[in-house]
Amino acid sequence: MQKSLVIVESPAKAKTINQYLGCEYIVKSSIGHVRDLIKSKSQNKENKKCLKENFNLKTDEKTILIKKMGIDPYQNWKAEYHIVPGKEKIISELKMIANQVDHIYLATDLDREGEAIAWxxxxxxxxxxxxxxxxxxxxxxxxxxxxxxxNPGHINMHRVHAQQARRFMDRIVGYMISPLLWKKISRGLSAGRVQSVAVRIIVDRENIIKNFIPEEYWKLNISLFSKDQKKINMDVTHYQNKIFRPINKTQMYFAIEKIKKSLFTVKNYEEKIFYKKASAPFITSTLQQSASLHLGFSVKKTMFLAQKLYEEGYITYMRTDSNYLSQHSIKKARIYIKSHYGSDYLPKEPNLYSNKKHSQEAHEAIRPSDIEIKRINSDHLSSSAKKLYQLIWNQFIASQMQSVKYKSITITVVADMFKLQKNERVVLFDGWTRVLIEEKNIISEFPILKIGSLLFIDEVIPSQKFTKPQPRFSEGSLVRELEKKSIGRPSTYSVITSKIQDRGYVKIKKNKFYAEKMGEILTVRLKKSFSNLIDYNFTAHMEKKLDKVAENKIEWKNLLNSFFKNFSKQLEKAKKSPEEGGMELNNIVPTSINCSVCGKKMGIKTAVTGVFLSCLGYNNTEIKNRCKQTINLISLNDFNKEEDNTRQISLKSINRCKKCNMSMDSYFINQKLKLHICINNPSCIGYTLEKGVFKNPVYLSEIIQCEKCHTKMIMKTGPFGKFFICINKKCKNTRKILPNGEISDPKLEPISFPQLRCKKSDAWFILREGIAGIFFAANTFPKSRETRSPFVEELARFQHLLPEKIHYLSSGPIIDDNGNKTIVCFNRNKKTHYITSKKKGKFTGWLAIFTNKKWCVIKK
Incomplete structure (x- = not known):
């Protein structure tokens, strides 16, 4: 029998496909990319050898750079591809099988990245x-x-070239700008063609927020009732035909006294019928936004789960910007809607949705593969994956249901020179909201008022307001902004949001993006020296050109040549000194604070780890005599719980730089000293020292002792925030500083349980503590990755092994009311353990929590 080899990207996908193909097919996985441009780590030794033997750094700098990048823009973009480390065995196996079969089918993903992997x-x-x-x-x-x-086809080389062009441009930017940034700003920095634009979006919003001055205004709501005691709340919208907007308490109470003496007459009562169509089925960006909003998932997590759902055969391909649905899927959905919800919920014609202007591919929207599967019962997928599937299923079904029918009611009331209005919507037919509940503030009935009838005051409700700046971006809203500006593509959104965090240019706090100081400095420097690189329109325009490469409308190497020519000019200029128009340096800003070690002045310095004070003696030309003294600066935002509450902020309370009048960032030096630094630092050298007695975080006033070796612990700042580390180099124990300023409890030391054997291997369990509380993990990790929650009966049995910190867990209920064994779980929001139970792998809803030193049972 003739056999064929089918190559896919992931083992899960291979397993699923294998179910549908006959025995004449051999399905194998490449586990992602098998070949890529040379990696910097793999060629470090080779580069050093070349430097010693053949190259002069000054004369052959270009040659060395080309060798590092793996592409040569000066030789018609010649590329040097290498097997991805660790893939040699996979390649060897695929080659062996390929020689034994009659045909090879490349079944990698259907986007450009998948096309490139196939090639x-x-x-x-x-x-x-x-x-x-x-x-x-x-x-x-x-x-x-x-x-x-x-209907097999051939590899689309135009799409491969589009992927290569993107990859080459990204590598040019990363490899050629990074050395410049290390030299001019700080070690460890890098730039990305698209990531730097995303950082700019967050930095621009950060500057708007920091420089925003709230303005006071007032709103007036009046509760009225009719003769038949029907109540209605109305807003005062106009006074003397102008918008009613008092700016202080005096103006508001003057208006209240006047309106109390007036007669309230219904001037207009208008009803209109309108319909609202359901939103389109998900594309990549809307799925990420909806998962962020409704499930609290990060973009990275959403795409990971969607990939799993796709590979298991539950949903269609998850990287798409097309709203298109196949006729087959629409037909199935319409049959389902009619049979489960009735004919009233089925439109006469299918709902069709147009694609956005520059939709990249003619793929389908994200939808369930089988509409009959409403909920996933498989144990192969996590509860998070199941929730995401439910979100996708609901959106798809709702998109093919009848529109919601509303009655819009507008009421206008006049009182002397005042005008009051009320707008309401009454649901007449729920339509697609039967499946997808998104509408808010909708009422089912509303009082009918006659024109000319009188209303009477029940209550006057004034409210003080303050204008607010635009909100910070969440991951979902950042994706929406990137999509709106045509920056990036469905396959890149997850990578963008992850990389800008990993690089330390932005951080997420309370699900919102905050720009780090280094991200701000980097953005300012790139704006001046590489204006095109982080220009919104230029980046969006480049995405469209890459689309044209994929459509064979532009030659890919011509696009690269044009890009590289302009980029090289900007790079050469940026290398020059600031006086000659080159990139500005990240200079240290001297202060009046004396160094406690050598007596010289301390200066404000910004690095990847944050803002700190560094002794100016570090710049001593004699390396032996350099002073390495530094002082940590604690940002007020690191522990201020009311940082987003702008209502109490006034113009006077905003620190303004005396040199450029911009706002200032505030930092603690210690309990008696604050430092206010201009947000334009180091371009602006403005700063202010404030003396006093300040309310400071707990960790500033505590002396921390290592619980392991009892040595002193000192505070450090790392890529993931501030932490304490033991000064004993042999110990290296750490304690995190929590967002509220408190120090985390000591970590639980791993406890070995040789008596508790693993099911999937010959290993035994070790009790460990992670971000999700305590758990059992195989002692042979990572060889065996078996983990599970501890049974309460196990903790009770080995109570003598448990530290005092978790001793209480062993005293919890061993079984629930129905005789099911109980397990220990962890609430991430409240940071507390609780006890629950499972039956046949599913949670029963039975709960027990530890409060007031005893266990309380809660039944759902």
Whole structure:
């Protein structure tokens, strides 16, 4: 029997596809990319050897850089590809099987990245080109796979070139700007063609927020009732035909006294019927936004779970910006709606949704592969994946349901020179909201008022307000902004949001993005020296050009040549001194604070780890005599719980720089000294020292002793925030500083339980503590990754092994009311353990919490 080799990207996808293909097919996974441009780590030794033997750094700097990048922009973009480390065995196996089969099907993902992986596989395996075919499918179902293998095609090299062009541009920017940033600003920095634009979006919003001056205004709500005692709340909207907006308490109470003496007459009562269509089925960006809003998932987590759902065959491909739905899927949805919700909920014609102007590919929207699967019962997927599937299922079904029918009611009341208004919507038919509850402030009935009838005052409710700046971006709203500005593509949103955090240029706090000082400095420098690189329009325009490369409308190397020519000019200029128009340096800003070690002045310095004070003696030309004294600066925002409460902020309370009048960032030096630094630092050298007795975080006034070796612990700042570390180099114990300023409890030391054996291996369990509380993990981790929650009966049995910190957990109920064994779980929001139970792998809803030194049972 003739056999064929089918290569996919992931083992999970291979397993699912294998179910639908016959025994004449061998399905194997490449586990992602098999070949890539050379990595800097793998060629460090080679570079050093070249430097010693052949190259002069001054004359051959270009040659060394090309060798590092793996691409040569001066030689028609010649690329040096290497097998991804660790993939040698996989490649060897694929080659061996390829030599034994009659045909090879490349079934990698259907986006450009998948197309590029297919091409790399073909190049690595080699052999007769006619032996290879490309198959693509939007969903992993028997129907789609059968169609794909009945109509195989060839690798689309235009799409491969588009992926290569993006990859080459990103590498040029990263490898050629990074050395400049290390030299001019700080070690460890890097720039990205798209990531730097995303950082700019967050930094620009940060500057708006910091420089925003709240303005006071008042609103007036009046509760009225009619003769038949029907109540209605109305807002005062106009006075003397102008918008009613008192700016202080005096103006408000003058208006209240006047309006109390007036007669309230219904001037207008208007009803209108309108319909609201459901929003389109999910595309990548809207799925990420909705998962962030409704489930609290990060963009990275959403895409990870969506990938799992796709590979298991539950949803269609998850990287798409198309709202298109196949006729087959629409037909299935309409049958389901009619049978489960009735004919009233089924539109006469299918709901169709238009794509955005520059939709990249003619893929389908994200939808369930099988509409009959409303909820996933499989144990192979996590509860989070199941929740995401439910979100996708609901959105798809709602998108094909009848519109919601509303009655819009507008009431206008006059009182002397005042005008009051009330707008309400009454639901007449719930339509798609039967499945997708998104509407808020909707009422089911409303009092009917006659024009000319009188109303009477029940209550006057004034409220003081303050204008607020635009909100900070969440991950979901940042994706929406990137999509709005046509920056990035569905496949890149997750990478963008992750990288800018990993680099330390922004941080997430309370689900909102905050710009770090280094992110602000980097953005300012790139704006001046590489204006095109982080210009919104330029970046969006480049995305459209890459789309044209994929459509064979632009030659990819011509696009790269044009980009590189302009980029090189800006790079050469940026390398010059600031006086000659080059990139500005990240200079240290001297202060009046004396160094406690050498007596010289301390200066304000910004690095990847944050803002701190550094002794100016560090710049001593004699390395032996350098003073390395530093002082940590604690940002007020690191522990201020009311940082976003702008209502009490006034113009006087905002610290303004005396040199440039911009706002200032505030830091603690110690309990008696604050430092206010201009947000334009180091371009502006303005700063202010404030003396006094300040309310400070707990950790500033406590002396921390290491619980392991009893040595003193000192505070440090790292990529993930501030922490305490033991000064004993042999110990290196750490304690985190929590967002509220408190120091985290000591970590639980791993406890070995040789008596408790693992099910999947010969290992035994060790009790560990992580961000999700205590758990059992195999002692052979990472060889065996088996983990589970502890049973309460196990903790009770080995109570003598438990530290005092978790001793109380062993005294909890061993079984629930129905005789099910109980387990220990952790509430991440409240940071507390609780006890619950499971039956056949599912939570029963039975709960017990520890309060007032005893266990209290809660039944759901």
């Amino acid at each position: 790399h596989l073909k190049e690595v395996i080699g052999g007769d080109a006619s032996k290879f075919s490309r198959v693509i499918f939007n969903e992993i179902t028997k129907h789609s796979i059968k169609q794909a293998f009945e």
